[in-house]
Amino acid sequence: MLRILFVCTGNTCRSPLAEGLLRIRVHQEGLAAEVRSAGVSAMTGAPISHNSASLLQEAGFDGSIRSLAIQESEVKWADIILTMTTGHKRTVIQRFPGAVEKTFTLKEYVEDDHHILQAIEEREKLVTEVQLKQALSQTVTAEERNRIYSLEHAIPDYDISDPFGGSLEVYRQTAKEISGSLDKLVKKLRERNDGSQTGK
Incomplete structure (x- = not known):
């Protein structure tokens, strides 16, 4: 169940x-x-x-x-x-x-597009790594920020409208x-x- x-x-x-x-x-x-x-x-x-x-x-x-x-x-x-x-x-x-x-x-x-699912997985992993770096007062590179930004734009808007x-x-x-x-x-x-x- x-x-x-x-x-x-x-x-x-x-x-x-x-x-x-x-x-x-x-x-x-x-x-x-x-x-x-x-x-x-x-x-x-x-x-x-x-x-x-x-x-x-x-x-x-x-x-x-x-x-x-x-x-x-x-x-x-x-x-x-x-x-x-x-x-x-x-x-x-x-x-x-x-x-x-x-x-x-x-x-x-419920997303069933394989490419989008890969982008989501990569973004989640990167965001976690960046948050860990920030918590340890380590520098987040411009490359890491840009990669997260580009992944964000590859993923559809998953918000359901509020009525x-x-x-x-x-x-x-x-x-x-x-x-x-x-x-x-x-x-x-x-x-x-x-x-x-x-x-x-």
Whole structure:
């Protein structure tokens, strides 16, 4: 059973949409996954946004989602943490360094372009090396800075748009953006399920 935690800012708009939409798919397809969501600046127990709730209801979700502030217990529970933006990813890793190996943006995690994946891997490695140098008061070379800069421009924008304060149509566009990534995620989950069944 794969445990997936979606993360956004207040856990009222994007991550509840991702949670609800994926839970529908998991149920429909009988996939071995549990899904939750949380926020890096959330107030635990608050209702999710009216527009997110409306879209989930429209999609056939009949469960209940309340906002949750991300905490150590949720991080430990999750096998994979999928954030809505690169900023959320950085915040999660800063607060919970032990989660670095399992935290990705949703769009990054489902990326299937081999060249982009290589660029991401190289950038992560370089950024880590540069941060270590800075922590040890060592000089970061212009070549290292330029390489990170060029890699940044080779990688697509992995942030999912924030519909907060927008109309239902704005939320619908965000839901569509999330759904596109969830299609790829469900494909990965299916492959994982098929692989585990073959291995029995």
